[in-house]
Amino acid sequence: MTKTKFFLFITFIFISSNVFSQVSISGQVVNQNNKPVEFMEVYLQNIDSTITDSGLTTADGKFTILAEKGEYLLLVEQVGAILYKQKIDTKQDLNLGVIQVTEKQEQLNEVVVTSKKKLIERKVDRLVFNVENSIGASGGDAIDALKITPGIRVQNNAISMIGKSGMVVMIDDRLIQLSGDDLMSFLRTLSSENIKSIEVITTPPSKYSAEGNSGLVNIKLKKAKKDSWNASVNTAYRQATYLAGNSGGNFNYQKDKISIFSSTNIAKGTSSPIETSKMYYPNQLWANNSVRKDFTNLMGGRIGIDYQITNKLVMGIQYLGGNSKPNIEEKNLTTIYNNTNSINSFIRTNADNIRKNSSQSFNYHTIYNVDTLGTKIFTDIDYFKYNKNENRTFDSNSENVNGSTIPNSHISATNGSKTDFSNFSGKIDVEMPLKWASISYGGKMSFNNNNSSVSYYNMTNGSPIYDPNQSNQFSYKENLNALYFSGTKKIGKLWETQLGLRMETTNTVGVSKTLNEKNTNNYVKFFPTLYLIYNHSDNNSFSLNYSKRINRPSFNSLNPFRWYDNPYSYSEGNPFLQPSYSHNIELSFTHNQNLENKIYYSKTENGFSQLTTLDENTNIQATKYINFFDTEIIGISESYIYDKIKWWESVNSLDLSYNKSSSKILITNQNREGFNYYFSTNNTFNLNRKKTIVLNLNFWISPSGVDGLDKITESNQLDVAMKFFFFNKNLQLSVVGNDIFSSNRFTYISYTNNIKQEYKNYYDIRSFRLSLSYKFGSTKINVKKRNFGNEEEKRRTN
CATH class of the missing domain: 2.60.40.10 (Immunoglobulins)
Incomplete structure (x- = not known):
């Protein structure tokens, strides 16, 4: 278009x-x-x-x-x-x-209704987790809040949705266009004290971008109050292997027609993840152990102004920016065993990763109330800029059994990478309640420009020697256009239906200047959605949902350059990578808003992922993005909230699914199928009548199962937290223990070229956290707050 x-x-x-x-x-x-x-x-x-x-x-x-x-x-x-x-x-x-007119004398000047929201709320197309009522998330960041959100798992530095093959993250209904480490770094700039709720949307409506294979997670930030100001400050100390801490605050002001809102978060510290792997070659076993020090050093901020120009028109601007230096120190030891289980030799590699990331988002938006019936027009114009600089220096030696260096085995090199990404987008949404139905429609245009360069210098002889064969410049341009329509209608007193259709066109051009390669891709796709609800009574309802989704590759995964970790291991992107598609169906029954039974089915076509291939002759471990599998998942999910006792609230979830994946290439297992289980329970206890001392116990367990074409072993985690309130609950002291038994450890087992691979990582989760937060100012009525309209493009910059 x-x-x-x-x-x-x-x-x-x-x-x-x-x-x-x-x-x-x-x-x-x-x-x-x-x-x-x-x-x-x-x-x-x-x-x-x-x-x-x-x-x-x-x-x-x-x-x-x-x-x-x-x-x-x-x-x-x-x-x-x-x-x-x-x-x-x-x-x-x-x-x-x-x-x-003459007002009634008995008119009330002000009515204040105070009620406590439930920890979990069920809506037609989503589950709402009220973070502000959760003790486990207090004093942390958005990652800590997601870890205890029902239906969400945070493992291996990645966020996933239980029973789904993929998902993306939103903030205030705007998609985050970051992934991997960049997404995690961004979410750590958001304090959990500034999060109101997290919405888990398993079958997103057509209003939202079709991006995200299976579902969306929407983080809703707290809002300011009308005709008042309020602020809060918070600080937290975390002790794992090393110490870390974060501090932040927010300030909100609303008076007459103007609203100002701002927040900031600063974090600094160190964690010590351990990554291990085993490669079972026919004649040798390569056992790798990597001990890291991951440094957190970030600062993020957000400020915005909304102004009510007329009774119908509101205009606003907003800026969100952040800088981080997530440096990494690695000490890697690979032990090579013979068939007799005796040690043959060692490969010792030390590496330093100096990284610097920065992001800036600018948003201009308007809200126009067409009439008092509820017709509204929303417009957004966004600009996003993201820069990433990384320099990796590694030094590797091969050693014999007695620890002496093998002659001519020393290799040293420096990899440098720069990424410059920008996005400009404009979107419009219309909500129109009519007598016969409520409809919404709109469109979006998005222009992405990504330039990246990688340089390789051989340092083996002590001085840097530029290697043009392992250096590369890559540019990628993408234009996305979308139109959507959605209609909701009640049929009689018991039925309600919603139908939607979204059309997206994609035009891409990828150019590797060094390899002299150019790849173009143009396609038009339609994404239907369907919701059908039957309200049998006030306490019982049935719903049937369907959606089709797309998962586009991140920009970095399209870069064909090879990135070497050591002389025997490298990774590379794939400019020919294609998007994958998924179909999702859910049938659910809800009783009294505290019991949900759900049957679901999802199918992913043309799935892509990183695939590691092993060469038994050279022992080279090559990792590349590739479209190579299809996956089907059918499952049953049960959720129950027990709140019959005033001092105890328990949120429980159980998921059982059967997964079947098939590979399109011969070097992997052609099929992998099996059952997956997941159980979690989150219990909150009020230990005194004033509810100023609260205890929280959170436990989850995932027995052995399958993940795509891989096997996965059992893991579990127990968290304990206590919260103390002072000064009319304005001052909060939280004490949190995460992964008490250090049991969130699991192993992935996969095969390529009939060679078995095992990966077992632990990301220094067991920790103790002490946090303080203090609220002050006036707290009365809500103020508008908004995020950016180009978040889909941001998520994919990693």
Whole structure:
């Protein structure tokens, strides 16, 4: 789709919304003291005494109602009492001017309703985990909150959805265009104290980008309050193998028509992951042990302003930026065994990774309320800039059994990598409640430009020698365009359905200047969604959902350059990599919002991943991205929340699935199938009547199973936390112990060329965390807050 066609589409959206608006009736309601009155109900009654249209007055007493042309009786009502009547004839737009009423004497100046949200809430298309009510997430960051979110697993520095083959992350309904280490670094800049809830969306509606093989996780940030200011500060200390800490705060201000919101987070420290692997060659066993020191050094911030230009139009700008230096020190020892299980030799490699990442996001957005019936137009214009610089120096020697260096085995080299990514996007969404249905539609254009370069210098002789054969410059341009439509309609009193369709066009050009290769890709795809709900009663409902999704390769995975870890191990991208597609179906039954039974099925076609091949003659371990498998998953999921006792709340989940994967290439196992199990229980105990001392126990276990074409062994984790509240609960002290028994350890077992491979990693999870947070200021009414519209492009910059 060209830019011209897209902007014509935007023009059509604005025109079509005006067609539906018809005749406008407006005015202002004031009381006996000539002061505007808010929340007065104004409605129209036709000649049959039927209410046709209605609305509420705003803070300045004004109202606007859209209606068909005709004769009506306009009524102004307050708390069930009619304060004003007037006959009107709506042949054209009508402004009634100032309407003075006498307020009821028993009017309440302010009603404050205080209620505690449930820890878990079930909605039609998502599960909502209220982080602000969770003790386990306090004093941490977004990663800590995701670790205890039902249906989500955080392992091996990656986030996954239980029973799904892939997913992406959003913040305030905007996709994050980062993955891998970059995504984890970004999420660590968000304090858990600034997170309101996390939504787990297993079958996303057509409004959202089709990116993400199976589902979405939406992190909703806390909002400010109306006509007030509030702020909070927090700090945390974490002790694992090494110590780490983070501090941050947020400030929000809202007065009249202006809202200002900001937050910041600083983290610094060290962790010590251990990665081990075994390669079972026919005549040798290569056992690798890598001990790392991963350094956290990051700072992130967010600031934005929203301004209400008119009663209908709100405009805002926002900036989000962050810098990090996630350096890594590695000490790698590979022990080579003979068939007799005796040691043949060693390969000792030391490496330093000096890394620097920075990201900047700018957003301009508007919200236009077309009418009082709820028609709204949302627009977003976004610019995103991401830079990544990495320099890896490794020094390797082969040693004999007695530890002396084998002659001519010394190899030293420096790999340097630079990535410069930018994205510009524009999107528009329209929400339009009609009499026969509620519809939404919109479109998006996105332009990505990614340039990366890798340089290789041989340092074996002590001075750097540039190697052009192992250096590369790679550029990648991508244009994504999307249109979508969705409609929701109630059928009778018991049924409700939602249908949606999203069309996305993709045009890509990848150029390797060093290899003199150019690859283009152009395709148009349609992504339907379906939701069907049957509400048998207030306490029992059934739902059937279907969605089709796409998973596009990250930009880095398309770069054909080889990245060497040591003389016998390298990884490379694949410019010919294609996206994968998935189909997802769910049938669920919900009872009393605390019991959910779900049957699900998903199928992934043309799946891609990194595949390591082993050469028994050269012992070279080559890792490359490739499309090589299809996967089917069918499962049963059970969730139950026990809250019958005031001082105890228990959230429990059980998942059983049967996975079947088939490979398209001969060097791997052609098929792998088996059962997977997962059970988790999260228990919160109030230890005193004032609920100022709280205990939390969280445990999960995953027995042995399969993951794609790999086998995976059992793992489990127990977390214990306590929270203490002081000064009217404004001051919180949290003490958290993660992975108490250091049992979150599992092994992946895979085969290529009939050679067995085992990978067992532990990411220094067992830790103790002590955190403090303090809230102050006024806390009354909500303020608007928003994220960026080009988040899909950000996620893929790794």
